[in-house]
Amino acid sequence: MDRYRDPLNRLPRWFVAAVAAPPLGFLLLFYVWPFATLAWRGLGVDAIVDTLDRADTWKVLWFTTWQASASTLLTLTLGLAPAWAVSRFSFAGRRAFLSALTAVFVLPTVVVGAAIVAVLPASLDHSVWAILGAHVVFNLAVVVRTVGAVWEQLPPELEEAAATLGAGPGRAFRSVTLPLLRPALAAAGAIIFLFTFTSFGVIRVLGTAGRSTIEVEVWRRATQLGDLGGAAVLALLQLAVLAALVTWSARAQRRHTHTIGLQGALPRRRPIGRQRWWVASSVGGALAVVMVPLLALVERSMRTDGSYSLAAWRSLGDDEIRPGLRLGVDPLGALRNSATTALWATLFAVVIGGLAVIAITALGRSGRLLDTGLMLPLGTSAVTIGFGMLITFDAPPVDWRASWWLVPVGHALVAVPFVVRAALGVGRSIDPDLRAAAATLGAPPIRAWATTTLPFLRRPLATGAGLAAAISLGEFGATSFLSRSGSETLPIAIERLLGRTGRLFQAQAFALSAILAAATMTIVMLVDAGAAFERREDHARRP
Amino acid sequence: MIRRTISAVVISALALAACADDSATSDEPDTITLVAYDSFPAADPENPIYLALAEFTADTGIGVDILISGDPGTMLSKATLTAGNPEGDVMWGVDNTYLSRAVDAQVFDPYLATGASELPDEFTELVPNGEATPVDFGDVCVNYDIAALAAAGIEPPTSLADLALPEYAGQLVVENPATESTGLAFLLATIAEFGDDGWEAYWTALRANDVEIVDSWTQAYYESFSWSGGSRPLVVSYGSSPPFEMLYATEPLEAPPTAVVESTCFRQVEFAGVLRGTDAPKAARQLVDFLITERFQREVPLNLFVFPVNPNVELADEFVRYATIPDRPLSLDPAAIDAGRSDWIDRWTDIAIR
Numbered sequence: 001m002d003r004y005r006d007p008l009n010r011l012p013r014w015f016v017a018a019v020a021a022p023p024l025g026f027l028l029l030f031y032v033w034p035f036a037t038l039a040w041r042g043l044g045v046d047a048i049v050d051t052l053d054r055a056d057t058w059k060v061l062w063f064t065t066w067q068a069s070a071s072t073l074l075t076l077t078l079g080l081a082p083a084w085a086v087s088r089f090s091f092a093g094r095r096a097f098l099s100a101l102t103a104v105f106v107l108p109t110v111v112v113g114a115a116i117v118a119v120l121p122a123s124l125d126h127s128v129w130a131i132l133g134a135h136v137v138f139n140l141a142v143v144v145r146t147v148g149a150v151w152e153q154l155p156p157e158l159e160e161a162a163a164t165l166g167a168g169p170g171r172a173f174r175s176v177t178l179p180l181l182r183p184a185l186a187a188a189g190a191i192i193f194l195f196t197f198t199s200f201g202v203i204r205v206l207g208t209a210g211r212s213t214i215e216v217e218v219w220r221r222a223t224q225l226g227d228l229g230g231a232a233v234l235a236l237l238q239l240a241v242l243a244a245l246v247t248w249s250a251r252a253q254r255r256h257t258h259t260i261g262l263q264g265a266l267p268r269r270r271p272i273g274r275q276r277w278w279v280a281s282s283v284g285g286a287l288a289v290v291m292v293p294l295l296a297l298v299e300r301s302m303r304t305d306g307s308y309s310l311a312a313w314r315s316l317g318d319d320e321i322r323p324g325l326r327l328g329v330d331p332l333g334a335l336r337n338s339a340t341t342a343l344w345a346t347l348f349a350v351v352i353g354g355l356a357v358i359a360i361t362a363l364g365r366s367g368r369l370l371d372t373g374l375m376l377p378l379g380t381s382a383v384t385i386g387f388g389m390l391i392t393f394d395a396p397p398v399d400w401r402a403s404w405w406l407v408p409v410g411h412a413l414v415a416v417p418f419v420v421r422a423a424l425g426v427g428r429s430i431d432p433d434l435r436a437a438a439a440t441l442g443a444p445p446i447r448a449w450a451t452t453t454l455p456f457l458r459r460p461l462a463t464g465a466g467l468a469a470a471i472s473l474g475e476f477g478a479t480s481f482l483s484r485s486g487s488e489t490l491p492i493a494i495e496r497l498l499g500r501t502g503r504l505f506q507a508q509a510f511a512l513s514a515i516l517a518a519a520t521m522t523i524v525m526l527v528d529a530g531a532a533f534e535r536r537e538d539h540a541r542r543p
Numbered sequence: 544m545i546r547r548t549i550s551a552v553v554i555s556a557l558a559l560a561a562c563a564d565d566s567a568t569s570d571e572p573d574t575i576t577l578v579a580y581d582s583f584p585a586a587d588p589e590n591p592i593y594l595a596l597a598e599f600t601a602d603t604g605i606g607v608d609i610l611i612s613g614d615p616g617t618m619l620s621k622a623t624l625t626a627g628n629p630e631g632d633v634m635w636g637v638d639n640t641y642l643s644r645a646v647d648a649q650v651f652d653p654y655l656a657t658g659a660s661e662l663p664d665e666f667t668e669l670v671p672n673g674e675a676t677p678v679d680f681g682d683v684c685v686n687y688d689i690a691a692l693a694a695a696g697i698e699p700p701t702s703l704a705d706l707a708l709p710e711y712a713g714q715l716v717v718e719n720p721a722t723e724s725t726g727l728a729f730l731l732a733t734i735a736e737f738g739d740d741g742w743e744a745y746w747t748a749l750r751a752n753d754v755e756i757v758d759s760w761t762q763a764y765y766e767s768f769s770w771s772g773g774s775r776p777l778v779v780s781y782g783s784s785p786p787f788e789m790l791y792a793t794e795p796l797e798a799p800p801t802a803v804v805e806s807t808c809f810r811q812v813e814f815a816g817v818l819r820g821t822d823a824p825k826a827a828r829q830l831v832d833f834l835i836t837e838r839f840q841r842e843v844p845l846n847l848f849v850f851p852v853n854p855n856v857e858l859a860d861e862f863v864r865y866a867t868i869p870d871r872p873l874s875l876d877p878a879a880i881d882a883g884r885s886d887w888i889d890r891w892t893d894i895a896i897r
Contacts, residue, residue: 001658041624056892093692117766127756185855204722207758210896220722223617226644228624311793325790326591328584328846335547346592383617391624401630402610481619483612483630488585496581500848501784 011362011445015470022350023416028351030409031377039232041391042283047229051237061237064213067128068197071135075192076185078136078289079143083283086144087152089279090268095525097283101141102466103520104290106474108491109201111513112137114498115293118300130206131381135199137290139192146191146285149463150178150184150425152268183253183428187421190249194242194246194378199478211459214238218381224356235381238289242379248370253425257542294517301510312507316515327505331492331512335519337382337487338473342523345411350465352412353419359422359467361427385410401432407489410479411472418471419464426460427453470520490516508513571823574606575830576631578622578818580615582637584846591842605826615641615724622818623648627691629818632827633833635678639669639812639874640727643881646674651822656832666812666852669877674814678834679849682782682808682872683728684817684888685715686801689770691776700777702806705750714748715777716755716767724811724897725760729779731880732809735873746894756895770800782808783848786865790845803867810872813849 035456051057086094104112116134154177162172198215207216214234240491271279285509302308356374360367377385390411393400400406438448450489488496490512497509571798577596584590586609588597610631612618621639622634626648637645645651655673666677685706687699697714700706706715718726727773736743756776757763764780767773770788781787785799815834817827840851844862853856858866 011748039610114761114765179570205761205762208756210759216722223614223620224722226616226623227885228618228620309793326584326587326846328582328587328590330585330587332737333585387621387624390621390630393623394628481613481617481621483610485576485586485608485610488611498765499582500791501764501781501787503788503793504791506771507793 011449015360015405015446016362019355020363020370020446023356023374024354026416027370027373027376030389030413031380031385034385034392035380036388036423037390038228038384039236042228042232044229044238047233051230057234057237058116059210059212060217060234061213061241063211064197064215064238065165065241066197066209067131067135067213068193071132071139072189072193074132075136075139076143078286079140079147080186081278082140082286082477083144083151085149085279085282087148088156088268089275090337091271091279091283092364095529096521098141098144098288099286099521099524100294101290102470102524103142103517104294105138105141106470106520107138107513107517108474108476109134109199109205109493111297111494111498111509111516112293113202113205113298114510115300115513119292122235126208128211131199131202131357132205134202135192135196137293138202139195140286140290142195143188146188146421146425147181147184149422149460151181151392153426154180156234166513167456173456184425186249186252187425188377190246191378191418191421193245194375196236197242197245198379198381200388215414219383220224222383222387231381231384235384238381239376243376246375246379248329250368250371260522263285266460268504271399294514295516297510297517299506301514303507309467312504312511315504316511327497327499327508329508330487331508331515333487334493334512335492335515338516339519341408341411341489342469342472344408345475346351346465346469347470348408348412349415349468350461351420353416353464353468354423354457354461355425356416356420356428357461360424361453371420371424374419378417382477382483385478389478389482402485406482407479408472408483410477410482411475412468414475414477415468415471418467422464422467423457423460426456428490462527466524469523469527473516473520473523492506547736557884569601569634573604574608575633575823575826576608576610578610578618578629578634578746580618580633580636581611581613582848583609583611583613590682590846592839592846595839595842597716598838599830603829603833604720605823605829606832608871611749615791617844619645620648622650626650627820632635632818632823633830633834634818634834635814635815636813637675637816638725638814639877640731640809640880640884641674642669642814642877644831645816648880649819651675652829653817654817654828656835658832658835660853661854662753662835663854664840666797669812670814670853675814676831676835677812677852679817679840679847679852680810680811680812681849682727682867682869683732684782684808684867684869685804685854686768686780687801687804688768688770695774699802699829701734701805702804703745706754706777706807707745707752709752709775711752713753713755713774715749715752715779716763716773716775717779718759718760718763719756722758723763724762724764725779725781727884727888728755728809728811729807730834730887731875732807733874734883735809743890743894746891747765750895782867782869783844783850783862784859785867787848789861789865800864805867805869809868810874811851821893835865841888 005279086098113134116130116137120130120133159172159174162176167175199213200215203211203213203216214237218231218234221227221234267362301312303312356370360371363370389406390401392398438452439445443451474491480492494509497505497512554879584592587593596814599806601882602608612621614639615636619637622629622645651674653673654676655670656676659667659676666680669677685700697710700711705711717729720726720730733745737745755767757767760780763778765771767775769776770777782803785801785803788801789796815831817824817830817831835853837853837855840853843849844858850868869893
């Protein structure tokens with residue numbers, strides 16, 4: 001990593017330390033400390049021996065691993081074509097397509113699970129295919145956005161050069177584009193593996209006994225059996241597997257990082273000739289995969305016995321559905337609460353994540369540690385973080401368990417790695433020559449760094465902000481284990497509605513899910529539109 | 544906004560109470576927190592539950608905040624972790640399958656509400672030492688889809704034993720007792736019915752009869768149950784499910800589409816208690832007293848989906864006509880449940896899943 005140590009563009013120590021401190025402090029305070037407190041309370045020799053001695057533990061670990069591997073490979077394969085289409089071409093509805101993908105990514109897992117059941121033939125309902133299918137639907141956005149963000153900045157001249165030298169499109173892709181995409185693919189693959197390895201909602205809805213993940217098992221031990229020790233051991237086991245994976249993936253990303261002349265985002269072309277067919281089929285295919293469950297939500301929100309009705313939608317704003325009969329759920333309040341929470345969570349995540357990216361690229365070896373550390377919350381069982389916060393922040397001066405901001409902080413904990421992933425690839429690929437050139441021209445290191453690095457980070461950070469907002473809207477992990485007063489968030493309201501007898505509850509749950517999807521799409525579209533606007537400005541300003 | 548409205552209600556109630564008799568002592572906080580599970584209604588000043596609590600505030604000068612803690616298992620686990628330094632002052636809704644765990648972990652300061660002597664013995668004898676106060680009950684029973692069974696020309700089953708008969712092969716869906724409380728209640732029902740030496744054979748027979756096992760009630764009721772579009776006309780759900788199908792139908796119904804097999808019902812009783820470590824023990828006790836009064840109990844069925852323990856409360860017409868409340872439901876001693884739970888679930892898993 002010599003290029004980070006180049007004396008010409010090394011940033012002053014105090015500056016790097018100041019930038020690294022907030023993300024590091026955030027991680028230690030809100031993740032390491034609570035998790036360690038809980039593990040300390042639960043762990044003991046007996047718990048370890050008991051858990052490792054149970055045949056069940058190994059069965060669960062095996063199922064968790066293989067379904068996650070299969071889901072990851074499937075999603076990467078299916079996501080490549082649409083990633084190519086959105087990064088290279090401009091076409092009508094491109095932004096809406098990206099937003100639709102992202103919206104699905106953040107839908108509450110219980111709801112997508114139910115939607116998958118609605119569209120799958122009954123014979124597949126409780127098969128492992130339902131689980132894999134749901135995982136693909138969820139994570140397609142990760143491939144398209146992560147890989148697409150890098151793909152659109154690869155100079156097409158490289159492929160054109162290969163073509164000039166006589167390589168066909170397949171060969172040019174394999175020998176030129178794929179190696180350059182490998183860091184992004186490794187990043188996307190790592191995120192998807194993390195997500196599917198720790199799958200909770202999907203398994204709760206589509207799993208059957210015997211098809212359980214470690215995450216579900218930790219939840220079961222901690223909450224239903226009150227076996228904190230067993231839960232802690234399993235949580236650590238899960239974390240160990242994922243920490244190994246994250247370390248490997250970070251190394252793979254670095255090894256394959258090439259310094260190339262990134263061009264900022266390149267203007268996209270309209271597809272011509274046969275390209276049109278390829279673009280249409282890859283976008284159409286992906287769209288079908290994600291839209292079918294979304295449409296199923298709307299359909300189910302209106303389905304009554306054999307016919308359709310808008311009763312669920314009509315009663316959304318009104319808690320009293322018939323005289324004396326109340327839902328006990330406030331859908332609009334939940335929507336408001338979700339929006340406020342998402343706003344704060346995004347703010348926290350972008351500030352912490354942005355500083356982290358700068359620190360990681362500037363720090364070299366210890367930067368890698370910070371990078372891996374920030375990923376860990378994703379691999380940690382949500383219930384252990386939630387319970388950990390409960391028993392850590394329970395006395396002055398950190399008597400925070402009832403604070404309103406603990407929920408957005410919890411969301412940010414999950415969103416920061418996405419902000420980092422979105423921006424780090426670009427941050428690392430920035431040509432150090434640029435910085436060296438700026439330094440040679442007499443710019444002091446901070447200024448050289450600010451003028452050469454920051455402009456490239458703006459766009460990936462905007463992408464990260466979109467993802468963070470979306471993640472916060474759909475979050476149903478650690479923070480659902482924090483106690484709450486006042487209004488609940490949308491995913492929790494949906495889960496509650498689905499847990500009751502009565503058609504109206506079910507229909508309303510699906511109506512709310514449709515609203516959540518629409519809200520997410522809107523947010524993601526706005527973020528994307530803002531980023532696109534900024535990019536045009538940039539182009540206009542540059543000579 | 545909602546928070547502010549609630550505060551406004553509380554403050555005006557406090558102002559009222561200031562002129563009235565104030566039984567809370569001055570060294571205790573004015574407002575206490577009631578910890579509840581997630582089927583408790585969301586904060587809404589017009590909700591009957593909250594109106595009832597506002598009356599309590601007006602009468603006593605004690606404000607009540609609600610803290611929603613998660614599903615019942617999660618709520619108890621959190622209370623266990625924070626025992627002695629609780630998140631609130633009173634907790635609503637620990638059921639008889641969890642009660643003895645709560646007692647062992649010293650979650651509660653033992654307290655039996657003033658007025659508990661009026662409650663039926665069936666409930667109070669579960670807490671012989673006044674460990675906590677019974678506040679509501681419900682049953683977990685096999686439900687059936689009336690139309691689907693009629694269309695298939697099958698008579699509804701009348702007992703647990705019937706479910707293992709060939710005519711009910713492939714008809715029943717149940718929840719995994721390891722992951723869902725209704726599944727656990729149904730397992731306990733079979734243990735109560737067939738005894739410690741008979742329930743395993745019964746489950747072997749059920750499995751041979753192609754029982755479907757899913758992880759959650761939502762999956763069983765909304766995906767597999769034929770009334771919701773699935774293929775199985777028999778499902779483990781609640782004794783109160785049929786009237787709720789009526790009450791919360793999207794379009795008005797003439798009669799419930801589902802019914803309950805009464806002899807399969809397992810009783811769940813829920814308790815409220817004063818959380819150990821509260822800084823307002825007197826106010827907390829007053830709130831527990833209030834929770835079993837007629838004023839509060841009459842709001843329980845429609846808003847918490849369980850039945851009142853207070854025998855003086857009259858049930859709404861839909862419940863009188865359509866709810867099944869068996870006189871002699873299946874039940875087990877709370878201590879036996881807690882002692883056996885983990886082992887029973889492991890043995891059940893060996894039989895039903897491997």
